[in-house]
Amino acid sequence: MPNTEHDPLDRGFDWRLKAALDRVTPPPSNPRYASSVMGGARAWPLVPALVAAGATVLLAISATAFTGSANPLVWVERAGSTIQTVNHTPEAAPSAEPNPTTPRNAPAAQAQPDQGPDHQANTAEPKDSPEPTERPEPTDPPEPPSSSGNHSGQRSSPIPPSN
Amino acid sequence: MPDQPSDTYQPGSREDFDRLYRSAYPRVYRTLTAILHDPAEAEDCAQDAFVKAFEAWKRWRPDAPAEAWIHRIAVNRAISYRRSSQLRTVGELLRRLGRPAGGDDPAQVATKPDLLTALRSIPPKLAAAIVLRHYHGYNNREIAVALGVSERTIGTRLSQAAERLRPLVERSSSEAFSLEVSSALSSEQETSSYAEH
Numbered sequence: 001m002p003n004t005e006h007d008p009l010d011r012g013f014d015w016r017l018k019a020a021l022d023r024v025t026p027p028p029s030n031p032r033y034a035s036s037v038m039g040g041a042r043a044w045p046l047v048p049a050l051v052a053a054g055a056t057v058l059l060a061i062s063a064t065a066f067t068g069s070a071n072p073l074v075w076v077e078r079a080g081s082t083i084q085t086v087n088h089t090p091e092a093a094p095s096a097e098p099n100p101t102t103p104r105n106a107p108a109a110q111a112q113p114d115q116g117p118d119h120q121a122n123t124a125e126p127k128d129s130p131e132p133t134e135r136p137e138p139t140d141p142p143e144p145p146s147s148s149g150n151h152s153g154q155r156s157s158p159i160p161p162s163n
Numbered sequence: 164m165p166d167q168p169s170d171t172y173q174p175g176s177r178e179d180f181d182r183l184y185r186s187a188y189p190r191v192y193r194t195l196t197a198i199l200h201d202p203a204e205a206e207d208c209a210q211d212a213f214v215k216a217f218e219a220w221k222r223w224r225p226d227a228p229a230e231a232w233i234h235r236i237a238v239n240r241a242i243s244y245r246r247s248s249q250l251r252t253v254g255e256l257l258r259r260l261g262r263p264a265g266g267d268d269p270a271q272v273a274t275k276p277d278l279l280t281a282l283r284s285i286p287p288k289l290a291a292a293i294v295l296r297h298y299h300g301y302n303n304r305e306i307a308v309a310l311g312v313s314e315r316t317i318g319t320r321l322s323q324a325a326e327r328l329r330p331l332v333e334r335s336s337s338e339a340f341s342l343e344v345s346s347a348l349s350s351e352q353e354t355s356s357y358a359e360h
Binding site for chain 2: 009013014016017018020021022024025026027029031032033036
């Protein structure tokens with residue numbers, strides 16, 4: 001371990017170093033810190049502008065992805081139609097909601113929350129309803145067997161030609 | 164430590180920082196002159212250090228001397244500057260590969276103070292310890308506080324710096340004598356400063 005307080009260099013070194021560095025004079029210059037704002041506060045005024053710019057870019061990207069068009073007029077039209085759709089939806093909604101004045105719908109509407117998901121599944125897929133039978137639609141009549149094995153694609157007439 | 168008492172500086176006070184700049188900037192600049200190769204680099208790093216210190220001035224705690232705190236920022240800045248400068252030098256060397264390597268301008272070498280040249284040839288951490296100890300008069304504990312390392316590390320750095328500097332200083336002493344003789348008639352001021360030794 002080195003002796004931490006021992007001067008490894010002789011006293012003349014101190015004098016020479018002092019003489020060398022005392023001759024160094026800093027050039028006259030304005031302090032650079034004077035043009036900066038303390039505490040890094042110079043960036044704060046830019047924050048609202050940066051946030052607004054970021055929000056605008058995000059909005060533009062979202063609108064482009066939603067409408068599939070980069071035209072702002074398309075965005076406005078689509079937004080208007082969406083707003084109209086949202087405004088029309090509450091008008092149609094009351095018919096689905098339980099109406100206390102109509103006793104015919106009330107029990108059904110009240111019974112819905114008490115019934116579990118099984119019932120919802122049942123209502124979604126009623127068991128009593130007949131399953132749709134998928135009958136193939138009749139297409140072209142089957143071709144009569146061709147004895148000649150003509151595979152040329154030309155349809156042969158079932159009636160033999162009369163000479 | 165050659166510094167005003169820490170309680171005379173109020174953290175966050177612009178007037179106090181101006182006062183600190185006026186008292187500490189020349190000393191910090193001289194420290195960086197011994198570490199870096201170019202006075203312009205020293206000025207750039209010193210100004211950068213004061214900008215960083217000014218940005219953190221509100222958070223400065225008076226339990227540490229303000230000038231030591233500035234020195235710490237400045238020395239770290241100089242170390243990173245020299246590291247990047249060495250990388251640039253390597254890149255420049257690779258670009259000039261094949262050309263004859265040009266040395267320093269002989270006139271510039273002749274006018275360089277030899278001791279500073281020797282200091283600039285050793286690692287900046289060692290040079291900083293030497294300057295803080297032998298020029299600014301810090302003791303090892305104060306250097307350790309200033310550079311953010313242990314006293315033992317400072318002792319090791321001072322010993323390593325002395326080992327590296329001793330042959331350079333002895334050689335530069337003889338060369339300085341010959342340079343002094345040759346430039347005695349041209350620079351009376353330099354002659355008088357050398358005569359102090």
